Amino acid sequence: MASGVPTGVRTDRPSAAAVEGRFARWRGRRIARVVTWAARVAGLLTILSLALPVLRRHLQPATWFGFPAQASLAGTIVVAALGIGLMMLATGLRRRKRRAWQLAVLACVLLVVSHVLGRQSVVPAVVVLVLLAGLLVTRREFTARPDPVGPLAGVRVVLQVLLGGFVVVLLLLVVRPSLVEGRPGLGEKAAQAALSLFGVSGPLRFRAGWFDDLTAGLGLTFGVAALVLGGYFLLRSAEPRPALTRGDADRIRDLLARHGRGDSLGYFALRRDKAAVFSPSGKAAVVYRVVAGVALASGDPLGDLEAWPGAIAEFLATCRRSGWVPAVLGCSEAGARVWVREGGLDALELGDEAVVDVATFSLQGRAMRTVRQAVARVRRAGYDTTVRRLRDVPGEEPAQLRELVARWRGGPAERGFSMALSRVADAEADPDAVVVVATCADEVRGLLQFVPWGTEGLSLDLMIRDPAVPDNGLNELLIADLLGACRGLGVDRVSLNFAVFRSALERGEKIGAGPVARLWARVLRTASRWWQIETLYRFNARFGPVWVPRYLVFDAVRDLPRIAVAAFEAEGYGGRPPALLRLLRR
Template identity: 25%
Template sequence: MKEKLERYAIFRLLAALFRTRAVRFIIPVAVIALVYIEGSHELKQIHIGQTMRQLREMPKPAVLLILATALLSVAVMSGYDFLIRHHFRLKVSARTTFRYSWISNTFNNILGFAGLTGAGVRTLLYKRSGVPAAKMGQAVLFLSPMVITGLSILSWTVVAGIFPAWELFAVHKWLEVAVYGVGLYLVFFVGVQRSALFAKWFNRGGERIPFVTVGASLGASFLEWSFAATTFWLISRELLGPVSFSETVGLYIVAAVAGILSMAPGGLGAFDLTVLMGLQIMHHSSDEAMAVLVMFRLFYYIVPWLIGLLLVAVDFASKGLAGTGPEPEFLSESSSGETECPAVKKGAVPAPASASSCASATASTSEGSGILNAWQRFWRWPGQYGFLTDFGAWALGKLVLIGGLMLLLSAATPALLHRLRFTERLLSLPLMQLSHLLTVLIGFLLVLLSRGISLRVRRAYQLTTLLLWAGAVFSFTKAFDFEEAIFLLIVAFMLWISRDRFYRESAPVTGRLLGFWFLMTTLIALSYYLLGSHMLDGFFKHLPMKPRNRVVHDMLTPHDYAITAALGLAGAWFLITIMLLLRPYRQLKLGASPEELDQLTLFLQKTPGSYLTHMLYSGDKGLYWAKDGRVLFGYAKSRDKLVVLGDPLGPRELIADAIVEFQQYADKYALTVVFYQVGEDYLSIYHDSGYRFFKLGEEALVNLEAFTLSGKRNTDLRTVNNRFEREGYTFEVLTPPHTAELLQELNAISTEWLDGKKEMGFSLGWFDETYLQRAPLAVIRSANGQALAFVSLAPVYDRGRTMSIDLMRHRKDVPNGTMDWMFLRLLLWCKEQGCARFNLGNAPLASVGQNKRAMREERLASLVFRYGGRWYGFQGLRRYKAKFSPEWEPRFLAYPVSAVLPLLTVDLVRLVNRRMKTGG
């Protein structure tokens, strides 16, 4: 029965994890994979070289016309934002509305995921203009059903034969069904727009939607899809020659329907394969079809998105999306994804159990909160995307990344012949070849440095700025590629005007992160080589004349591409390694020095400690003194987090400001602060600082003033006490300094108890002679004087009122009840010493997630507590400590909203299970 319950608990755990993560993304990922598997035949016929040749030889006037139409296609999407601005009476200027629209719509086009990205970005942007997230939640829900109405209108034009797609339907009947389905959506939309149910769910105040608003939404959506279709036709006409406007637009409409139904970002996969098949049915080659796709994605998706990144970067540089000045991201309103919670502030609803509940609490006070809350719970909106916490810096980082990839792509693709000849007249061939190699090296370095830019690391900014200028110069000297040079100079200018915001000294670098970036850059290097070496024939074989120019022949060989890729990758990693070795990370103190421990002793003579304070003497934790030395944090580093052990020590009125000061200290190194095993006293302060909570368990505290061996309830304890006294066992408490002989004897007990297992640390003591010399030791000896068990005590530094247990060890063959007698005698001894309370330690996961409305993670922890006895005796430990009739105090984990709790749990487990080096 127990095994069945354990299997059921594991199944529930996996099911919940699957529901929270995988379901939200499995549909688009599966569709993309399926589409590309099914379309492998079409994809194999594509020659990248010929495709690139077609793109690079497009006439400039045609490029400008297509670009203008594509940008106009994105601009008309602002009609959505102007609609919600008017309907919800948002106090945002027209200029700001247009800018917010451009940014959110282009990000949504690139990342997609059922409109989730656009919703999150909109909420973040409008929040900077004072629009509450709850109100934007209603606005986004109001907007969501309108977006595809224009495509639905166009679907009817396909059905009516205005823009025919019959040949495509004949090959794939499901496309015809899909078009009819999207067409019917218009009927559904118009039918429910004026209904009371729609008004209750989606409209502010529950009022019916005015006819003017319905018409405006249909018009905005129709213009968006119509201009997009026109952009597609212009590209097709330029690359394919004279093509039928009606057939080309019909193909686009059908492909857009397939892309919408796939839910993938930008319709990736379904849209592309439908276009490939449709253009081949229209008697165009797969290379020509691929060129149309690449150009459409470039002009309609990537170029507008780059403009959106620049708009974000400009805002970041001028006033900042994270507030004014180079303040850390945790001080930003948007950093935690929090929403202002007026209902809680006014006392209209009880304070939420976690910081993330604030948006839900606010939304629950308004009309239509049911569907809003359900939508937020499923998608974890608006905090789904962590990059939104520091949007401006993230945008700059992506601009640098794109700049690096652009340099590599430019170096991998053959330059235009007339540019090569022009550059050869000005420069020598060796200089051009050196410029080509340095361009590749700079490209790899920019890719690697982009993360440092997103994290606002000062040294990354300095080196990146230099590389951008150098990359612009070498783009000219390599093959007169002025387009790349202009883009790099624009990015360099954006970095320069944002220079004051790069304040961090360094950022954490883990082995896993290095492995990821090494794998990514290796794949980029391989792609560079394959692109450069295998596309030459496809690039040149369709030219009227074969290239006979010496510079072309000498610069464009597969051997050169292989050498350049290897040298560029190796050189970039060599320079990055030197930077990592020389980074100023050593300023972050990861252990306490003997001088700091002496300072800790003086501090505790004036300031009360806590149940975990004695662990600071182990030396594996750094000590941070805030508020001019009046508040103390004991912390250790785990990956990208500084984990504080227990609550800060110091006057309560200084704690809030001290937390901000410590967060600023951690933020200089791109680290976040987590508080481990905190009590209830400071929860409101943590909440105001942007933290959520997870209950870790309960602390067992025995009231020594009420503790006695008399009474029926303590019969078992009296029996144990009488038996051990009768058999001649002795109990003694030894105060430091301890003799070397005693410590050697106890070390033998500890070694036998460990039985080859590794010592734990951080929140647990371990056998270290220097550490054990700081507190009393309780020892049980047999009748013949042999030490059988020992316990190290941990003073709480509250003027002797409380004592806590620390290290517990015993031999394997001790009599039953030995540790019961140890605890019993410790309680009596501490009572004799005048202590009021004794801390028996923590019972992990005790009383966690028992309420059915508790956090999902805590309910999962409750299953582990009940059915995880095979791995750890959670229930047994709590029952054991309950023998001594303790009072139970809860202990919590306080973590920032941006942290992912499962990953944080892994970091904490690793921290507790590793021994850190002592000393400074």
């Protein structure tokens, strides 16, 4: 695996197009950041103008040009909602969403009108006017498309939540008439329920103060929920259903056939839940999946290194058009350099990939004693293995292996994204993949699947065994026998598991390690109770691999929490709760 930059290609200086593109992205990000903070300040000052005496000294409900007190109170609530709305819109403005820009302009116009009618302090009015002018001047920078479900989705959600709150409050008023003074009609109760959604007192008077508070609190809760959910559906980024078209898959296979040796993760671009963008020349591609507003690519760009900048530019342009946060999970050092140079992104070392050189691997020697003993123990227990290309697996055996894997998993959930193919023993789609099967008493007990890494390498895709198998050392046996069979398969290198933060664990264990390094290593060991951080590192280290660093590439530090959520969800370790996702999609 190439851990540096291939020779013959200049990497010290970006091209003129790359410089121009980086400047345009830098300019857009700076403008979006200034407008975002201006929206936050304007929204905050608007809210404070209703709360702080120094800012609301001129705001008296009766002075709104002779309007009734109820209308003035409603206007005050509208102003507060607009201030909160501006602060909510700031996130969409930072992602340069066109719809966020439109709503922000509308909110600014309404706020200017309200400041004139209410004769408020001049400070919030000036800030809102400056924000409005800035939005109009920079309108061409806000081009990110909305969610493809359409603008009515947000309106529909708002109406549904408001209707739900109205019905709940109205039912309370109908079923408990004894807590209301007099004999109000259904129309008065409906007016009370409707006004409660906006925090406005209705025509009813209550005998019990707690009942008044309950109906008002419920109504306002539903009103705020409608505002928040409506804003989410209006401003959310598109999250298209992941699907790799047959045409894109054929183009990716062609790129892998010509340049697949460069990256051990290249074949995983053929996952069916990814999408692809290609360079203008068609000689390179970036494959990604959108999760939680993050366009998450994995590994290096595919294809010719000289065409990578074009594919990167297309990917970043796609992210900009849809308001997605760009991120790359697990790219190599060579890939990270190109992403940083051509895309203007930042890189963070994420961990190390264990790559075993077949020519130098041997079970002999003191360093291999643990693996050798484990393999011998499992062989004595009656286990045997077979190593075959999928195209050589006969008859119905692939289907039987798929059924076994599904039963061992106990459900459809699968972990892995950057180093997992998401399908097992599919001889038609992956004829060059290798399966290593362990049997005992004619029963399959464990399985490894490796995908091609160019024509002379393999990359681990799946490692699974029967949960009922008590024998320790089965995985060691499978890997050792695979490495022993590699020469017959024409394979000279094998990529095993990815060890997250391996170097941090190693540094924390060295004599003389500083307190920060020891503390970070301790945190990682604690996290290993839930995620296999240290376990994978120890397991991989047994085979004497070469550690190849892998990187996380991102646009801004503030995006890292969102990227972490997206990566955890994509890899199958958590993220957004499935029930919440189903509810939001519904």
